[in-house]
Amino acid sequence: MDDDGAPFWAYAARGELRVQACADCGELRFPPRPCCPHCHAFGSEWRRMSGRGAVWSYVVPHPPLLPAYAAQAPYNAVVVELADAPRIRLVGNVVAAADARLDSVDAGRLRIGAGVRAVFAELPDGTTVPRWQLERP
Template identity: 65%
Template sequence: MLSPVTDTDGAPFWEYTARGELRVQACGECGEPRFPPRPCCPHCRSFTCEWRPTAGRGRIWSYVRPHPPLLPDYAAQAPYHVILVELDELPRIRLVGNLVGAPGAALNSVTESRVRIGARVRMVPDPGTGLPQWILERP
């Protein structure tokens, strides 16, 4: 499976998700949240930042169901769902991840009939990689 590629600005995001926390970078001056993480606030141009905890809950804003051919590590689990999640507390922040049936479940563990725009989800870290994954709040 793929592992996150970290950089200085995004490293804290991956450290928090590996611990089961979903945090979003925010400007230390004006408080504006931003994702993906970056060194400078696009609103006030400050270089200070903080990592704010979120509840890790949201709704499916969009999704796609990839089919082979894919990266070799993912081809055996295709088709599966990649979702774009709009966070409850920060509706302008949208995160991409896989929809799975349970923490650590296979990528293809959710049937297509259960996926819909607007469905409520919560973040769970993949036990092997720490990547944020999402499960339905109403299984």
């Protein structure tokens, strides 16, 4: 975690999905960075998002991408396009509930464009991460 991204994780720990915005031109940007790529200003603020989005892409890795997830394979890894900011896409997993295992949703239920909403899960190291639930379970 770096200084630019630290607020993202602090808001996630509070159950809020926020995206960095330029304090001068208002453009949203992700990943967080110190300078606006549009107007080159250095001021920023964090805007709350609705937490709604759509599956933009997904993959079901066989074998798992990371050895620590082997017991939960097969699981999904998704790219979600935010409804409030269509140019912003976040990576995560679609799960049945915030604290559910990564394999809790059958991959056959995933579709490009499927509506999802953010939920937040605390990992064993104390980091809270956004995950996604299907809007139509």
